[in-house]
Amino acid sequence: MFEMFPDFWTPVLPAREVGEKPVPVELAGERLVLFRNQSGDISALSDRCPHRSAALSLGRVTEEGCLECPYHGWRFDGGGNCTHVPFNDAKAVNLSRLSAAGFPARILAGFVWVFTGKGEPPELQIPDSLRFPEAKxxxxxxxxxxxxxxxxxxxxxxxxxxxxxxxxxxxxxxxxxxxxxxxxxxxxxxxxxxxxxxxxxxxxxxxxxxxxxxxxxxxxxxxxxxxxxxxxxxxxxxxxxxxxxxxxxxxxxxxxxxxxxxxxxxxxxxxxxxxxxxxxxxxxxxxxxxxxxxxxxxxxxxxxxxxxxxxxxxxxxx
Ligand SMILES: [Fe+2]
Structure with a gap:
């Protein structure tokens, strides 16, 4: 993924654009969805349900801060972990193998930043002049x-x-x-x-x-x-x-x-x-x-x- 821009932290969208609804955004040729997760932070997932590839951004954010797929209602938390599959016994389906791809995300200087790599990201380096409160x-x-x-x-x-x-x-x-x-x-x-x-x-x-x-x-x-x-x-x-x-x-x-x-x-x-x-x-x-x-x-x-x-x-x- 992110072949044209791999392994970087980059701002993606102003954080103010991510409200109660999930927001689709394209970054380096990849479709992402941004949403407010269970802790109020913004999460970035691949905008594709691992089940039948529907755009997760067409779904909704539940009261628990999970993203719900618009097609069959599968739910994913901010880390992309599948938390619920309707009409199925959770033990039988083994939720841990049904995750959506997620990417590290942060809010800094009024922007949502995403890391375009796999694994633990390096520290996000920004100039001191971007470390003021957003209102500045x-x-x-x-x-x-x-x-x-x-x-x-x-x-x-x-x-x-x-x-x-x-x-x-x-x-x-x-x-x-x-x-x-x-x-x-x-x-x-x-x-x-x-x-x-x-x-x-x-x-x-x-x-x-x-x-x-x-x-x-x-x-x-x-x-x-x-x-x-x-x-x-x-x-x-x-x-x-x-x-x-x-x-x-x-x-x-x-x-x-x-x-x-x-x-x-x-x-x-x-x-x-x-x-x-x-x-x-x-x-x-x-x-x-x-x-x-x-x-x-x-x-x-x-x-x-x-x-x-x-x-x-x-x-x-x-
Ligand atoms: Fe110029």
Whole structure:
């Protein structure tokens, strides 16, 4: 399962979307169902009853917090264990062999996170800036018709700002473009993390983009070495052709609702500009030889190196 995105923790849906009813969601080509279980937490199961493969998301959540199949009423707890098969003697049917596939799930920063692997998951690593109570965040999501790898790449790319974003924040790069500056990148990276600092001489170096494996980019604004603002962006694979672009914007202390709405709109505007260009690219990032590369592609080529290694597509040439 999850062949296009195995063994990762990833946000899947805002937790507020999971109420009393089960919710179907596609993640990396797999159909899942999310529901509130017996302890009030959210569970993630394969959206397929092990009995006759009906979509469990068409069923209901019982008072005990079990998910009931819409077809024959089989019930499953938050771990996917079958707890009830109507019209059958529980001892005779051996419930322990009738489980639905379940996946580790957590709620963090207003999102439901799921682990796309088997067995005991590793610890879910998130930046400290995502560890505040949910009320501190503004959440936005939209579905793009593209592969998640293209979306991450765009979020690590400073060079497109004066073109794609010339009518919004990309104007910070305009002076450099007009002066004919040759850009010089400061990059810090490990296998699992890439931080790119703004290459534009007239922009404070405290503006940086940080990729964290696999599908997160943090937009960072610091002042005098202290974090002022963090925007968390996730490219969540729905399938090979679609990506859920999710943003978690940390609201500043004391912001009223109107200011929050304004900040959220400012936050969303560049996405609209990116979307049309990124959807025009064709699918997953291709083999190195299929596109041309130049010096200013270094940050995105570092991501490609990780991507090709992790998904065994090819050995990258960076
Ligand atoms: Fe962009």
């Amino acid at each position: 965040y503004c959440i936005h999501q939209e579905i793009w018709n593209t592969h998640w790898s293209r979306v991450i790449e765009a979020n690590l790319d400073f060079v497109h700002l004066p073109f794609v974003h010339r009518n919004s924040f990309g104007n910070i790069a305009q002076a450099s473009l007009e002066s004919g500056d040759i850009l010089d990148f400061k990059i810090e990276h490990t296998e699992e993390r890439i931080e790119v600092f703004t290459p534009y001489p007239n922009v404070p170096p405290s503006f940086a983009l940080e990729w964290r494996q696999p599908n997160q980019v943090v937009v960072k604004f610091d002042d005098m070495g202290l974090p002022v603002r963090r925007e968390h962006f996730f490219a969540i694979p729905i399938n090979e052709r679609q990506t859920r672009c999710a943003m978690i914007l940390q609201m500043a202390e004391g912001m009223d609702a109107q200011a929050q709405e304004f900040a959220a709109q400012e936050f969303i505007k560049p996405l609209v500009e990116d979307r049309v260009v990124i959807e025009s690219q064709s699918g997953e990032i291709p083999a190195m030889s299929e596109e041309c590369h130049v010096t200013t592609d270094k940050p995105t080529l570092l991501f490609r190196r990780w991507y090709h290694r992790r998904f065994s597509r090819q050995t990258a040439l960076v």
